[in-house]
Amino acid sequence: GAGVSQSPSNKVTEKGKDVELRCDPISGHTALYWYRQSLGQGLEFLIYFQGNSAPDKSGLPSDRFSAERTGGSVSTLTIQRTQQEDSAVYLCASSSGGGTIYFGEGSWLTVV
Amino acid sequence: GENVEQHPSTLSVQEGDSAVIKCTYSDSASNYFPWYKQELGKRPQLIIDIRSNVGEKKDQRIAVTLNKTAKHFSLHITETQPEDSAVYFCAASLRENKLVFGAGTILRVKS
16 A cells, blocks of 8 residues: 555544554565554554564553564554553554654544 | 653744754664654654764755764754644664654744
8 A cells, every 4th residue: 555554543442342453554564663642642662573573562561462463564453451541542653674664644542 | 771862842932943852862873863743633754864874964944963973863943834833753773673762842833
Protein backbone atom coordinates (compact mmCIF):
# COMPACT_ATOMS: atom_id res chain seq x y z
CA GLY A 1 0.00 0.00 0.00
CA ALA A 2 0.90 3.66 -0.18
CA GLY A 3 1.28 4.11 3.55
CA VAL A 4 1.16 2.39 6.91
CA SER A 5 -2.31 1.02 7.48
CA GLN A 6 -3.76 0.36 10.93
CA SER A 7 -6.98 -1.25 12.02
CA PRO A 8 -9.30 -0.76 13.69
CA SER A 9 -9.13 3.03 13.65
CA ASN A 10 -11.30 3.15 16.76
CA LYS A 11 -12.04 0.48 19.33
CA VAL A 12 -14.16 0.65 22.46
CA THR A 13 -13.84 -2.38 24.69
CA GLU A 14 -14.94 -3.41 28.14
CA LYS A 15 -12.43 -3.68 30.94
CA GLY A 16 -11.05 -7.20 31.13
CA LYS A 17 -11.53 -8.02 27.44
CA ASP A 18 -8.66 -8.77 25.06
CA VAL A 19 -8.02 -6.59 22.01
CA GLU A 20 -5.95 -7.02 18.87
CA LEU A 21 -4.61 -4.11 16.86
CA ARG A 22 -3.27 -4.65 13.39
CA CYS A 23 -0.56 -2.86 11.44
CA ASP A 24 0.20 -3.29 7.75
CA PRO A 25 3.54 -1.56 7.06
CA ILE A 26 4.74 -0.02 3.84
CA SER A 27 5.70 -2.77 1.41
CA GLY A 28 9.37 -3.66 1.66
CA HIS A 29 9.96 -1.94 4.97
CA THR A 30 12.02 -4.16 7.24
CA ALA A 31 11.59 -2.19 10.46
CA LEU A 32 8.31 -1.87 12.35
CA TYR A 33 7.57 0.00 15.57
CA TRP A 34 4.64 0.20 17.96
CA TYR A 35 4.17 3.30 20.11
CA ARG A 36 1.51 4.32 22.59
CA GLN A 37 0.39 7.91 23.00
CA SER A 38 -1.94 9.01 25.76
CA LEU A 39 -3.85 12.27 25.40
CA GLY A 40 -1.44 15.18 25.32
CA GLN A 41 1.55 12.97 26.01
CA GLY A 42 4.66 11.90 24.12
CA LEU A 43 5.44 8.79 22.10
CA GLU A 44 5.89 5.83 24.43
CA PHE A 45 7.98 3.14 22.73
CA LEU A 46 6.51 -0.36 23.01
CA ILE A 47 8.28 -2.75 20.65
CA TYR A 48 10.60 -2.75 17.63
CA PHE A 49 10.95 -5.36 14.90
CA GLN A 50 13.92 -5.24 12.52
CA GLY A 51 14.16 -7.87 9.82
CA ASN A 52 14.80 -11.33 11.21
CA SER A 53 16.39 -10.08 14.43
CA ALA A 54 14.79 -10.79 17.78
CA PRO A 55 12.32 -7.98 18.55
CA ASP A 56 13.20 -5.30 21.09
CA LYS A 57 10.39 -5.70 23.61
CA SER A 58 11.89 -3.42 26.22
CA GLY A 59 9.02 -0.93 26.08
CA LEU A 60 6.12 -3.29 26.71
CA PRO A 61 4.55 -2.05 29.98
CA SER A 62 3.40 -5.43 31.31
CA ASP A 63 3.00 -9.07 30.37
CA ARG A 64 -0.54 -8.29 29.24
CA PHE A 65 1.01 -6.73 26.14
CA SER A 66 2.47 -8.79 23.31
CA ALA A 67 3.16 -8.32 19.63
CA GLU A 68 4.14 -10.45 16.72
CA ARG A 69 5.10 -9.88 13.15
CA THR A 70 4.29 -12.64 10.74
CA GLY A 71 6.29 -13.16 7.57
CA GLY A 72 8.20 -9.97 8.15
CA SER A 73 5.17 -7.88 7.19
CA VAL A 74 1.89 -7.49 9.10
CA SER A 75 2.10 -7.02 12.85
CA THR A 76 -0.48 -7.55 15.57
CA LEU A 77 -0.37 -5.94 19.00
CA THR A 78 -2.41 -7.82 21.57
CA ILE A 79 -3.53 -6.45 24.91
CA GLN A 80 -4.99 -9.01 27.28
CA ARG A 81 -7.37 -8.24 30.13
CA THR A 82 -7.54 -4.58 29.20
CA GLN A 83 -7.51 -1.93 31.91
CA GLN A 84 -8.73 1.66 31.77
CA GLU A 85 -5.16 2.93 31.80
CA ASP A 86 -4.62 1.14 28.50
CA SER A 87 -6.83 3.75 26.82
CA ALA A 88 -4.63 5.60 24.33
CA VAL A 89 -3.74 5.89 20.68
CA TYR A 90 -1.57 3.03 19.48
CA LEU A 91 0.66 4.13 16.62
CA CYS A 92 2.48 1.84 14.27
CA ALA A 93 5.40 3.02 12.13
CA SER A 94 7.68 1.42 9.58
CA SER A 95 10.93 2.20 7.83
CA SER A 96 13.35 0.63 5.40
CA GLY A 97 15.96 0.48 8.15
CA GLY A 98 18.09 3.44 9.04
CA GLY A 99 15.82 5.82 7.21
CA THR A 100 12.67 7.84 7.67
CA ILE A 101 9.94 6.17 9.66
CA TYR A 102 6.37 6.64 8.55
CA PHE A 103 3.49 6.52 10.98
CA GLY A 104 0.05 5.08 10.52
CA GLU A 105 -3.08 6.98 11.53
CA GLY A 106 -3.24 5.07 14.79
CA SER A 107 -5.78 2.92 16.56
CA TRP A 108 -7.73 4.84 19.20
CA LEU A 109 -8.47 2.45 22.06
CA THR A 110 -10.98 3.27 24.77
CA VAL A 111 -11.47 0.87 27.68
CA VAL A 112 -14.71 1.39 29.57
CA GLY B 1 21.55 3.79 28.01
CA GLU B 2 19.37 4.91 25.16
CA ASN B 3 18.18 8.41 25.90
CA VAL B 4 17.08 11.50 23.99
CA GLU B 5 16.30 14.59 26.00
CA GLN B 6 14.30 17.44 24.53
CA HIS B 7 13.88 21.03 25.74
CA PRO B 8 11.78 23.01 26.30
CA SER B 9 8.63 21.01 26.93
CA THR B 10 6.51 24.00 25.96
CA LEU B 11 7.38 27.06 23.93
CA SER B 12 5.25 30.10 23.22
CA VAL B 13 6.37 32.67 20.64
CA GLN B 14 4.86 35.64 18.90
CA GLU B 15 4.03 35.25 15.23
CA GLY B 16 7.04 36.23 13.16
CA ASP B 17 9.56 35.40 15.87
CA SER B 18 11.93 32.45 15.76
CA ALA B 19 11.58 29.22 17.74
CA VAL B 20 14.40 26.91 18.78
CA ILE B 21 14.02 23.41 20.19
CA LYS B 22 17.05 21.49 21.46
CA CYS B 23 17.78 17.80 21.90
CA THR B 24 20.66 15.85 23.34
CA TYR B 25 21.41 12.18 22.86
CA SER B 26 23.51 9.67 24.71
CA ASP B 27 24.83 7.25 22.10
CA SER B 28 27.83 8.62 20.20
CA ALA B 29 27.18 6.03 17.47
CA SER B 30 23.88 7.70 16.54
CA ASN B 31 23.99 8.89 12.94
CA TYR B 32 20.46 9.90 11.95
CA PHE B 33 18.41 12.70 13.53
CA PRO B 34 14.89 13.39 12.27
CA TRP B 35 12.31 15.88 13.49
CA TYR B 36 8.59 15.17 13.44
CA LYS B 37 5.62 17.52 13.70
CA GLN B 38 2.34 16.31 15.15
CA GLU B 39 -0.78 18.40 14.77
CA LEU B 40 -3.72 17.82 17.09
CA GLY B 41 -5.40 14.50 16.41
CA LYS B 42 -3.03 13.59 13.60
CA ARG B 43 -0.05 11.32 13.16
CA PRO B 44 3.53 12.57 13.50
CA GLN B 45 5.05 13.54 10.17
CA LEU B 46 8.66 14.09 9.23
CA ILE B 47 9.55 17.73 8.61
CA ILE B 48 13.33 17.60 8.33
CA ASP B 49 16.21 15.24 9.10
CA ILE B 50 19.99 15.33 9.24
CA ARG B 51 22.70 12.72 9.07
CA SER B 52 25.95 12.73 10.98
CA ASN B 53 28.10 13.74 8.03
CA VAL B 54 26.31 17.11 7.80
CA GLY B 55 26.40 19.95 10.35
CA GLU B 56 23.41 21.92 9.16
CA LYS B 57 20.47 21.49 6.84
CA LYS B 58 17.86 24.04 5.82
CA ASP B 59 14.47 23.79 4.17
CA GLN B 60 12.74 27.16 3.73
CA ARG B 61 11.88 28.40 7.24
CA ILE B 62 13.11 25.27 8.98
CA ALA B 63 16.71 24.37 9.77
CA VAL B 64 18.41 21.71 11.84
CA THR B 65 21.93 21.91 13.27
CA LEU B 66 24.01 19.05 14.62
CA ASN B 67 26.98 19.11 16.98
CA LYS B 68 28.31 15.56 17.18
CA THR B 69 31.05 16.43 19.64
CA ALA B 70 28.55 17.76 22.14
CA LYS B 71 25.89 15.22 21.10
CA HIS B 72 23.16 17.71 20.57
CA PHE B 73 21.01 18.91 17.69
CA SER B 74 18.48 21.69 17.34
CA LEU B 75 15.46 22.66 15.28
CA HIS B 76 15.14 26.29 14.22
CA ILE B 77 11.92 27.73 12.84
CA THR B 78 12.11 31.30 11.54
CA GLU B 79 9.24 33.71 10.84
CA THR B 80 6.84 31.51 12.77
CA GLN B 81 3.22 31.33 11.67
CA PRO B 82 0.09 30.14 13.52
CA GLU B 83 0.10 26.93 11.46
CA ASP B 84 3.48 26.06 13.00
CA SER B 85 1.64 25.45 16.28
CA ALA B 86 1.97 21.73 17.01
CA VAL B 87 3.98 19.22 19.01
CA TYR B 88 7.51 18.66 17.74
CA PHE B 89 9.50 15.50 18.43
CA CYS B 90 13.20 14.97 17.87
CA ALA B 91 14.67 11.50 17.49
CA ALA B 92 18.04 9.79 17.21
CA SER B 93 18.92 6.45 15.68
CA LEU B 94 20.68 3.90 17.83
CA ARG B 95 22.06 0.42 17.32
CA GLU B 96 20.18 -1.68 14.80
CA ASN B 97 18.77 1.58 13.45
CA LYS B 98 16.18 1.84 16.21
CA LEU B 99 14.82 5.39 16.53
CA VAL B 100 14.40 6.83 20.01
CA PHE B 101 12.18 9.90 20.44
CA GLY B 102 12.40 12.86 22.76
CA ALA B 103 9.45 13.72 24.99
CA GLY B 104 8.16 16.42 22.65
CA THR B 105 7.79 20.21 22.65
CA ILE B 106 4.43 21.94 22.45
CA LEU B 107 4.93 25.01 20.27
CA ARG B 108 2.31 27.72 20.38
CA VAL B 109 2.54 30.62 17.97
CA LYS B 110 0.50 33.59 19.11
CA SER B 111 -0.96 35.89 16.47
